[in-house]
Amino acid sequence: MAELKYRSPKGVHDILPGDNQYMTYIKKAVRHRARQAGYKRIDPPIFEERALYERGIGEHTDIVEKELFGVGRKGADEQLDYALRPEFTAGICRSYIQHGMAELPQPVELYSIGPCFRYDRPQKGRYRQFHQFDFEVLGLSDPSIDAQLIQVAWKILGDLSIQDRLRLQINNIGAAEDRKAFVDALREYFAGKERNLPEIDRKRVASNPLRLLDSKEEDTQILVKMAPKLSQFVSKESQKYHSDLLEYLTELGIPFTSNEGLVRGLDYYNQTVFEFWDSSTGAQNAVGGGGRFDYLMEQLGGKHTPAVGFAMGMERVMWHMQEAGVEAPFKDQVDVFVAQLGPEAKKKCLRLVSDLRDLGIHTVGALGEASLKSQMRLADRFQARYCILMGQMEVKEGTAILRDMHAGKQKQIKFEKAIPEVIKLIGKQNLDTYSIKDKLGDFRDPGEG
RNA sequence: GCGAUCGUAGCUCAGUGGUUAGAGCAUCCGGUUGUGGUCCGGAGGGUCGUGGGUUCGAUCCCCAUCGGUCGCCCCA
Numbered sequence: 001m002a003e004l005k006y007r008s009p010k011g012v013h014d015i016l017p018g019d020n021q022y023m024t025y026i027k028k029a030v031r032h033r034a035r036q037a038g039y040k041r042i043d044p045p046i047f048e049e050r051a052l053y054e055r056g057i058g059e060h061t062d063i064v065e066k067e068l069f070g071v072g073r074k075g076a077d078e079q080l081d082y083a084l085r086p087e088f089t090a091g092i093c094r095s096y097i098q099h100g101m102a103e104l105p106q107p108v109e110l111y112s113i114g115p116c117f118r119y120d121r122p123q124k125g126r127y128r129q130f131h132q133f134d135f136e137v138l139g140l141s142d143p144s145i146d147a148q149l150i151q152v153a154w155k156i157l158g159d160l161s162i163q164d165r166l167r168l169q170i171n172n173i174g175a176a177e178d179r180k181a182f183v184d185a186l187r188e189y190f191a192g193k194e195r196n197l198p199e200i201d202r203k204r205v206a207s208n209p210l211r212l213l214d215s216k217e218e219d220t221q222i223l224v225k226m227a228p229k230l231s232q233f234v235s236k237e238s239q240k241y242h243s244d245l246l247e248y249l250t251e252l253g254i255p256f257t258s259n260e261g262l263v264r265g266l267d268y269y270n271q272t273v274f275e276f277w278d279s280s281t282g283a284q285n286a287v288g289g290g291g292r293f294d295y296l297m298e299q300l301g302g303k304h305t306p307a308v309g310f311a312m313g314m315e316r317v318m319w320h321m322q323e324a325g326v327e328a329p330f331k332d333q334v335d336v337f338v339a340q341l342g343p344e345a346k347k348k349c350l351r352l353v354s355d356l357r358d359l360g361i362h363t364v365g366a367l368g369e370a371s372l373k374s375q376m377r378l379a380d381r382f383q384a385r386y387c388i389l390m391g392q393m394e395v396k397e398g399t400a401i402l403r404d405m406h407a408g409k410q411k412q413i414k415f416e417k418a419i420p421e422v423i424k425l426i427g428k429q430n431l432d433t434y435s436i437k438d439k440l441g442d443f444r445d446p447g448e449g
Numbered sequence: 450g451c452g453a454u455c456g457u458a459g460c461u462c463a464g465u466g467g468u469u470a471g472a473g474c475a476u477c478c479g480g481u482u483g484u485g486g487u488c489c490g491g492a493g494g495g496u497c498g499u500g501g502g503u504u505c506g507a508u509c510c511c512c513a514u515c516g517g518u519c520g521c522c523c524c525a
Binding site: 007010061062063066067086087116118120121122123124125126127130131132200211216264266275285286287288289311312313314315316317337339341342370371372373374375376377378379380381383384387389391392393401403405408410 | 450451477478479483484485486515516517518519520521522523524525
């Protein structure tokens, strides 16, 4: 580390091959579940006008106030100020409006996977660049939609074998007016009691009273017990909406904890809010969460469009998988290692390696000048299943040596037989073949690009 | 943004106010003529995070800074 000239910036990390195994596994599960449920992929840009995030997420949220990652410059040819996306929802909604998706059959179901950025002090599970996957159902409001959305998240967690490590926390924060009335009431309630509050919570009375509900301070919790309850402000309709949702979740077999104190930090939520918390500690250590945001579209200049969505942090999901000892499948194993000696052999092997690869055999070759011993050591380190050796003699005789590394046995065969022999050993069904043409031929839906 | 803690080879870590800073693992090369995983031998690799200060002298003491880790805030 000593005299490194460059290193990755604070809070951002290389995703090395080991972790990438998990990341691709997670992405695969996400895409699979998305396809099953009819979600289409959308990739909003990685940066947008700063104002979009400010308006969309809320100007008094932490994300906007201190975590937006600014880019570009306000200047001569660019009048606009940009920021890296801190999450997906604002960008996806902007896209929905911009491309007139209101004209598509509703609801429009979209998902996305990719990096997000927040300028924050890094710590466990919190990085300046991190990855989310995100699902949104735009254009319809119904408790059954919320339940289905949550189910998608739940199924993905199941695919990744971490369902039992997480617990769904769920709440209903009512319509925007209900919430506002409640916030006012909370402020009023705490107005005379500030002196009994710890420093942090005193500030929250002014900035974000809802936060007081899940404060970790004991003094605050005592006061909260006597404070007005959100449920007193939530309309009958909202209560019905919520009880329906809970029924549906039960019907779907998704365990949950009703959490009256659950309030999400982003301004745009109304009605349903939920998060997946660590079930062992029970602490608010969310791997993901979401909720309903029926008024965001119009705030961004679109027409009224009810919507619901969730996002999960891939690094946090990965952390849980690793903690739980879940292994990400490993498909990068080396089938054949090609070792060679002498210029003639090298030439033949060059071609051989290429042919093996085209046939779907994971092949690595040492085409340098290293000794056979070194090459075999390499083969061993790659944990290659088979080894093909070619030297001057084999070239002259038109043969090759095929060695089974596990068994430690080898035999001399005709050069032309090398490839068919290897395929027989590996098994046709295990070949890693992929043809873009074939895949295109399978497409049933010409609408998807 | 606040607080705490750490920073010695690729990794995990020893070590000392004073001549050429160590180990294990890893890497590379060998162990008779063209063969692996064990074993044996050897080699490469660190200006002890960076900058300043104290000192005759600092990797070890002090300050700052950068970075890691963890908590708070907040969230993914």
